[in-house]
Amino acid sequence: MEQQQKKESKQSEKPQYIRAYAAMVLSRTLDKKIVSAQRQGRVGFYTPTMGQEALQVGVSMALEKEDLVYGYYRDVPMMLHRGVPIETIINQIMGNSADTAKGRQMPSHYTSKALHFMSVQSPVASNLPLAAGAAYALKYRQKKNVVVTTFGDGATSTPDFHAGMNLAAVFKLPLVFVCENNGWAISLPVERQTPVEISLKASAYGMPGVKADGMNFVEMYKVARAAIQDARAGKGPTLIDALSYRMGPHSTSDDPTKYRKDDVKEGSEKDPLVIGEKLLISMDYADDKLLEKIRNEAVKTVDERFDACEKIPPPDPITAFQDVYKNMTWMLEEEVKDIL
Amino acid sequence: MTSKTMNMVQALNSGLDNLMAADDRIILLGEDIGTDGGVFRVTDGLLAKYGAERVLDTPLVEVGIVGMAIGMAVQGLRPIPEIQFQDFIYTAMDQIINQMAKIRYRSGGEYECPMVLRTPYGAGVKGGLYHSQSGESYFAHTAGLTVVTPSSPYDAKGLLISASKGEDPVIFLEPKRLYRAGKQEVPEDIYKIPIGKAELVQSGDDVTIITYGAMVPTVMDTVKKNNLNADVLDLRTLVPVDKDAIMLSVQKTGRVVIVHEAPRTGGFGGEISAMITERGIDFLYAPILRVTGPDSPIPYRMEEYYVPNERRILNAVRKVLESA
Known part of the structure; x- marks a missing residue:
């Protein structure tokens, strides 16, 4: 009986893990594509996500379809795993007429209401109080869903981090805080950001704080699943300190050689994708052939979609001035007349 | 429509009451607005009537009050947060300017932020530097915000109701000097005074x-x-x-x-x-x-x-x- 259950769980686990790996690979492939396109002048700007794939996919694996994500500007792996079409991301990066926000936001600021991904702002951590409000709305409506909010280690120094954490704890909200602790806030190392381990901050708010190996998608999934289950069961919020590494620069405008030596090289033992591959092989869920097939498919998908999206024309200039209010004000109408 | 003699505090209270009775998406949140009924008593009695799920006594954190209200609005509620004095709103300015005012624009209209942020402003109650400011220009300078300020009990209630029925965030500035300065006949039911009309x-x-x-x-x-x-x-x-x-x-x-x-x-x-x-x-x-x-x-x-x-x-x- 027990063996039977184990076998069944293995049967459902295998495709789940393969899908997770495929999302990581797709994200990594897209990441590199965008960075190289940026260097060629085909893209204006980008914040790479390389190194944070496992942690994000691990969280995403633990979410249900109707759960909400109040993320930040480095959450491409999570979006792809959740099923956000790759075009949504590329079109946003391009700021073309097919972009949800009509090219209004600089690259890396995504929106996908269909997949419950809140639109991303630049100011760090200001999504956290919003996430508390969203979680309150779910609780008020007695929905069995949760909110996950993501942020970097730099965010833990902000007033909004404190506000969001405290409110979530006081109102016992179905909210999981995921600190994507990649070790760097642009040039400042996490040791200089805060002298305590980030997971310990949770105790100041009376909520559990857990450390997770964010480089291992299975470990991350297990930690996220426990926290999300608690939130869903009405036990309140958890802070997850997801230890990972920002393998790329902060953005395409940043030169990390000024402040650090790269210590996680792509393809090395510490690379979350390499760790993932080893896990899948050790579990007997995949072999080299399958992994290679996934990698090749990702390259093909990214190249095709990227090229197709690049052909989409820029937005109509009028759209730059719409959606400020539901209806355009007379002031803006007048100003637009002067501009266009 | 029956009416009653009300000062501005009573008129606002009556407006909030009408709104809450008609629409369970209306949530009030702020410092001391529940048990205490608000330091100016604008929310007096509403906790008893509508319960702690709809009238939230929050911790002392303006950035959190505003941010939380925005999250509620984005998820389909109609929050009406209160900032105790407009002078204290500045820690929440990032939330107001970079979140509240820009949700619709930055999401291509996928998300909206219909909410009314109430706050008493202005001098005349011997409040000194930090209980008397008139900061309407800060808000007027931010695209995406609607800025409203009433001058009488009748207007206060009618404008508040219009603000709450809209689809965009409204900064609702209540002249605290007038809160109890005079009384007027004010309808007890819902009525609207149009936004954007002098x-x-x-x-x-x-x-x-x-x-x-x-x-x-x-x-x-x-x-x-x-x-x-x-x-x-x-x-x-x-x-x-x-x-x-x-x-x-x-x-x-x-x-x-x-x-x-x-x-x-x-x-x-x-x-x-x-x-x-x-x-x-x-x-x-x-x-x-x-x-x-x-x-x-x-x-x-x-x-x-x-x-x-x-x-x-x-x-x-x-x-x-x-x-x-």
């Missing part, structure tokens, strides 16, 4: 006095006491301002005095003045004058020297009337 409080031919919020009664007292033949316009909404009402009056009188309590430099009066000259300098017989608070913080003991008064308003009116 009110011609009194009609006259010689001069247009444009004002809003707590300065409206001061202007009206001055006009009555001195038998001024003036158009008095209460803007009610600063953004979007009612240009048609302003220009109609300016065209008639050709002389304009703008009165507000906020400091002159960068104040909303400058915007109105520029708007009038851009559109109708040919109508003007005299320079547009502003009577405003000075460019200083608001003093405690010497408050009466700060707030525009009858003498200063009258001086400005006489000056524009004397101009050729």
